[in-house]
Amino acid sequence: MPRKIILYIACSLDGYIATQNDDISFLQCVEKEGEDYGYTKFTETVDTLILGRKTYQKVIEMGYNYHPDKEVYVLSQTKNEAPFYNGDLLELVQKLKNKEGKNIYCDGGSQLIKALLGLGQIDEIIVSIIPVMLGAGIRLFAERSEELNNLELLGCTPFETGLVQLHYAIKNKQ
């Protein structure tokens, strides 16, 4: 089994991952003790993460130690010292996919998702739809020029809090 790149992310019903000011406090409405919506189980299936610089910075600012047990690549325009990477994205993901290992977790944000979709390199999408509408903000799926009509629904799980987790595979990539 080749390693897969899996986008695991949450968005509002109207498709935003954060407000325009990078505020993600809307996620709090589904916080529930003892319920992690499969996150721990998911992270056990991955050993590598790729994410955008802004997303990384946001997590660090929130005081988290970003997955110290895993290989982390933070895509950056400028910095190139680990965990930052400012080289060619396709080269990186092809290198990672050709290595042995668990799956690769794409943690966003919007620009990296767009770039990876454009390269046909996202293999699965696990999106948790939070029962709120932000009205405006940073879109999970930024505008792109190509259609993707090869999604296969792998799962659909509703939770008591109103969160719905959708799981798709992207087949026969362009």
Place this chain on the structure above:
Amino acid sequence: MPRKIILYIACSLDGYIATQNDDISFLQCVEKEGEDYGYTKFTETVDTLILGRKTYQKVIEMGYNYHPDKEVYVLSQTKNEAPFYNGDLLELVQKLKNKEGKNIYCDGGSQLIKALLGLGQIDEIIVSIIPVMLGAGIRLFAERSEELNNLELLGCTPFETGLVQLHYAIKNKQ
């Protein structure tokens, strides 16, 4: 029970109801004989429809007779002869909600949805997520200035074709 306005609509995973050219052929990927995704059952619970002029025109151009057995209001900037209505939207929906009857089906499009959400007049949302990404097009939820954090998940139904139907109530409207 007061009459409810229910938005019943389909969109791509990336939140579009049509391409920029009003093309809705992406819906064909979930067409399946004998499967109407609850549409007939839903239409039996409504006796009135409100929709935007462009959406109406699109349906008419496709050769359909638009719900001849129901009361239809097509919101227009200009025309006012039935089924068109160019008066005040809030006045119309309040008049309709104060009448006896079955529920009211909002059939889109994007502008009418935005206006009704802004007026706090959509009571339920039934959205069928089609397993495709259009990349760009007409968004189900156009940008708005207000958040809506009072959605209650009423149902979540996956279908064999990969379509997922989500059903929300909007509680305690603004």
